[in-house]
Amino acid sequence: MAAARRMVVIGGDAAGMSAASRARRLSKRGELEILAFERGHFTSYSACGIPYWAGGLVNGPDDLVARTPEAHRGRGIDVRLRSEVTKIDVAGQRVRVRELDASGGAERWHGFDDLVIGTGARPRRPDMPGIDAPGVHGVQTLDDGRALLETLEGRTVERAVVVGAGYIGVEMAEALTRRGCRVTVLERGEQPMATLDPDMGRLVREAMTGLGIDTVTGAEVAEVLTGEDGRVRGVATKVSEYPAELVVLGLGVVPETRLAREAGLPLGASGGLLTDLAMRVRGHANIWAGGDCVEVLDLVSGRTRHIPLGTHANKQGQVIGTNIGGGYATFPGVVGTAVSKVCDLEIARTGLLEAQAEEVGLRFHAVTAESTSRAGYYPDARPMTVKVLAERRTGRLLGAQIVGREGAGKRVDSAAVALTAGMTVEQVASLDLGYAPPFSPVWDPVQVAARKAAAVVREAADR
Structure with missing residues (x-):
């Protein structure tokens, strides 16, 4: 045998x-x-x-x-x-x-x-003084999570600093806020969520501030400060210090x-x-x-x-x-779809950001539209901002970003399907999507943005 x-x-x-x-x-x-x-x-x-x-x-x-x-x-x-x-x-x-x-x-x-x-x-772990001190945590594995919970449950943690405002950073900021901590998020970029364009990241920052999360941008962390017992006592940037009994690294992976x-x-x-x-x-x-x-x-x-x-x-x-196992399968690729939230703010993106499109030589129109999660007259309709990128001349959808409250995040899925299919913004605007006042305005927010982008593409072609 x-x-x-x-x-x-x-x-x-x-x-x-x-x-x-x-x-x-x-x-x-x-x-x-x-x-x-x-x-x-x-x-x-x-x-x-x-x-x-x-x-x-x-x-x-x-x-x-x-x-x-x-x-x-x-x-x-x-x-x-x-x-x-x-x-x-x-x-x-x-x-x-x-x-x-x-x-x-x-x-x-x-x-x-x-x-x-x-x-x-x-996790990215910068080489700086104090980075390995007790009380500094990365968040990647369940073992990491268990170590973090041991710190939260074994000590008094009133103040926390999250270094980095990407997906993990904003999600951990919410988690620590829910536990009653005063949270400061330090982000070296122009706005939180570098996975969004800066104008959409600004909306995230405004919402985080409204939730009581102190978000400091342009903050280059230089050192993790430690006390006499060797444990973390704060974080220092080049211009300021932020006290903390707990530091979470959210710098990406x-x-x-x-x-x-x-x-x-x-x-x-x-x-x-x-x-x-x-x-x-x-x-x-x-x-x-x-x-x-x-x-x-x-x-x-x-x-x-x-x-x-x-x-x-x-x-x-x-x-x-x-x-x-003897079969046949392939993985064709992705369009870069991701969804996150911080408290009641939902954040979604798919496809390319402006900088990514420019990097590969694509020329595009960027359009932002304001809409609501439900029909405007229906109770609890919440505002939503949708941004789409459309390729010049062809009108091909290149990317979409959404920031809003309940019902915003998963709307990105329709844009992800359109990207995978190579659809134009005009085709997206004509999609037969589901409608009823409790779920959507007559024009779905993604279609509102696509319709606006299609008009810009047409106007540019006529000039």
């Missing part, structure tokens, strides 16, 4: 375990052995839920776990927790693994027929590809692994990668980008598992 092929997975979260689970379903256990290494304590969890755990909206960590190691093992996947892969030997088709809880830190090699790299991303780089695997401009449409690492027939450690094709710009989202990771894992 022929020996079973071995699939080795590095990383026990979305991409890696989705790939393992899919490959397991498509193959017989005697034909495929699956071995997964995870350096943390959890598998298949929602890191996106950590801010809501911190804010007391959900329980954790167990409620954030979609499938436990025991559940995976029951399905024939050999999951090894607290096992860190320290080296990939491409030519020898093997990985070296350190058992983190074993005495002496002994390492051993494990061979593979197919290797899946799902190492994720790591970078692909965790040290192992891949040392193994000589191809990386893109952001440091993410480069793959083909089947999620196979370029130039390597039996090495696959997915999730936050890869770059993906942006369907609007035609370039690869690093867009770390769990939605992509799960889909890419499904593609990898299908291909290893």
Whole structure:
């Protein structure tokens, strides 16, 4: 009887375990052995839920776990927790693994027929005095979340500083506000949410200020201040100091590809692994990668980008598992859709920002429109701002951004579908979307902006 092929997975979260689970379903256990290494304590969890755990909206960590190691093992996947892969030997088709809880830190090699790299991303952690002091937290894994909760529940935290106003930054600002902390957000950019154009980011800043969150822009953090006990006592910028018993880093993430780089695997401009449409690492027939450690094709710009989202990771894992399990699947690319919130403010974007469009040489019209979430006469109709980018001459939709209250965020999905289909703003304005006064004005807010953009495109063509 022929020996079973071995699939080795590095990383026990979305991409890696989705790939393992899919490959397991498509193959017989005697034909495929699956071995997964995870350096943390959890598998298949929602890191996106950590801010809501911190804010007391959900329980954790167990409620954030979609499938436990025991559940995976029951399905024939050999999951090894607290096992860190320290080296990939491409030519020898093997990985070296350190058992983190074993005495002496002994390492051993494990061979593979197919290797899946799902190492994720790591939080940006600037090199500055005090950055590793107790009370300074990154937020990327459930282990990070547990450490943060231990600080919040084990000490008196009246003042908190969040460094960075991206998705994690604003979500953690909300979480800490819900816990009764006085929160200061320090952002070195012109406005919070660099994933939006500055004019839309300004709306986010105004709303955060109205919610009692002190948002300081143009703030370059120089040092984390510590007390006599070595714990954090504040954060210093080049011009001021902000006291705090807790500091959360929300500076974004970078692909965790040290192992891949040392193994000589191809990386893109952001440091993410480069793959083909089947999620196979370029130039390597039996090495696959997915999730936050890869770059993906942006369907609007035609370039690869690093867009770390769990939605992509799960889909890419499904593609990898299908291909290893004997089927066929591809991951065609993304349009860069993301949704977030801070308290009752909903923030969404898809496609390109102005700077991104300019970077790839696209010429465009940018149009902003004000609308409401429901018919204006219906109770609780809330204001909403929608911005769209339309390519000059063609009118092709290039991007959309939405800031508003209830009902704003998920409206971005219609724009995401239109981007994927390559539709023009005129076509978007003519879409047959659902209408009733409790849900929308007669003209949906996205269509209001698209209609305005279509008029600008036509006027420019007539000149």
